[in-house]
Each structure stands twice: as structure tokens, then as C-alpha cells.
Amino acid sequence: MEPFVRVKNVSKTIRGKQIIQAINFDLIPGQITGFIGPNGAGKTTTIRIMTGLMKPTSGEVEIGGISMQKNFSEAIRPVGVIVENPEMYSYLSGYKNLLHFARMHDKASKDELARIIDQVGLTDRIHEKVSTYSLGMRQRLGLAQALLHKPKFLILDEPTNGLDPAGIRELRVLLRKLADEEGVAVLVSSHLLTEIELMCDRIIIIQRGQIVETRDIRASQQSRYRFDIENEGLEILNSYNYTFTQLENFTIVDIERDQVPALIAQLVEKNIAIYAVTPYQESLEDQFLQVTGGDMHVPTHTK
């Protein structure tokens, strides 16, 4: 499918310091992409550029085929942004806040407003003042605000900060629905890898201002097998050109399920002892640490 968002060779230098370097990635309609990286890797900077809060030093962001750098007001139209602490008027009700934002953006009809409020699960409390809302409810109101102008691309920066497990689950279900039913392209940045793992179809890992990995996490979970075999087996894997990773006590081979019997037969033919073969479900945390080399923190952070 054609990407809806294209980040093309985007770099940012601030006061002589290169914060991000020639970043490239695409986002596809209907896909939820997780944007992860160690502290200070450049996530917020990239997101600020993608939402027009910051200009890139070079490169370009295209949304729906329109360059943000050439035609910002057109390009930003289909973008919905959810920030960590959405700005709300706490002395007004949730409903009045939404009406206010609806007037600012587009003319969402009352029916549409009711549908969005229902979608984010705030129908029962929408006429109460925002000052009485929990953090989770404010977050949902922020999401409703972003949904007012029917975004085709939704960016969420650390969306689950302060949400309880039920709130996180609700957000996950809602994002899935928006992606599946309305074809929204979603980008979620988060530190919580288990949450990204449950929520996303794809991950992009950024480290020291560069994209170090783009991976389809749904597919990758089904195409890796763990082989507990004697060491001589590794030569056989090499000779048949399998892609594999040798870990401490076992080997992970990148193969599809229907290739497993053939590999077992090849190993048996060469008299390699096989102790076990199991589908390998690597956690996102393991993948992340492998890719970033355990670099969870870059100490130069001065935000």
C-alpha cells in the first residue's frame, strides 16, 4: 500500500550539534507504528518536525503527498496530534472544550461530536468540568479533540503516561479500531516496550539520531525458530545459507514454519543431534536491546 507519510532524509542541527541525521521512514494507512529509542535518541525532535513545531535543517516530510516544508497548511490538515498533557480549559466541561476546539478547526456536527465522545468512552462524564477528570479521562478528551477533524495520520507522544492498565487497554483497542476501520496511519512513541509490542504492527528504532531498525513485529514473531542442536549443526546452517543467530545455549534460525521440516531433515542427514525445535517468541525488549546494544540512556540529555 502507498505510504501516507514519508519522512525523507530529515536532519536537524541545533547550535552546531547534529540531533538527527538523514532520517527516512514511511507510514502506511491502517498500520500502527511504534517509535522507540533510548533517552535522547531524537524521538521528540522527529515528532516535533513531523507536527510542524520545528523546522528540519534539511530534508522533508510529506503527508498525503504534500510537503510540509512547501505547503504547511495543506499538509498538516489530516494530522491529529496527541501530546502528553493536552491543553484543556479545566473550568469548562469536556463537552464545551470539544465545542471550542471543533469551532477552531472544522465544523464537526453534533452527531459527529457524540460519536467521537462515545468512541473515546466519555459519554457519561462529558458534561462535567475537566477539573474533575482523572488523568486518563483528560487523555481521552485529548484523543477526542484530535479526532474532531477526522485525521488520517495520528501521532501520539508517550500516550499512556499516567494511564492505568484498563486505560492503556482501552487506548489500544481504540487505536486498533481507528487503524483497521478508518485506515488511519498511527505513530506512537513510548518508553514502554511491552505496551508497544501489544499495540503496534511495526516498530522503528532510533538511536543517536539515526534509524537503526525498522521491523514488522507481527511477521517477525512467526518466522523465527529456536533450534537446540549440537555446535556442529552451525556449519550445516552455514552451508545451506540459513540466516541464524547463535545465542548462549541455542540458535535462532530465521525461517518460515513450512521450511522447518526440510531443515530438520538436513540436520538429521548430517547426523546432527537435535534436542528441541520451538517457535521463537523474542520479546520486543530483547530485540530492542540487541539492536541498540543495551544503550538505554544517552547522558547528554539537556531538555
Ligand SMILES: Nc1ncnc2c1ncn2[C@@H]1O[C@H](COP(=O)(O)OP(=O)(O)OP(=O)(O)O)[C@@H](O)[C@H]1O
Ligand atoms: N533545543 C535543543 N537544544 C540543544 N539540544 C537539544 C535541543 N532539543 C533536543 N536536544 C538534544 O537532542 C537530543 C535528542 O533529544 P530528543 O528530545 O529528541 O530525544 P528523545 O528521543 O525524545 O528523548 P527522551 O526519550 O528522553 O524524551 C538530546 O541529546 C537532547 O539533549
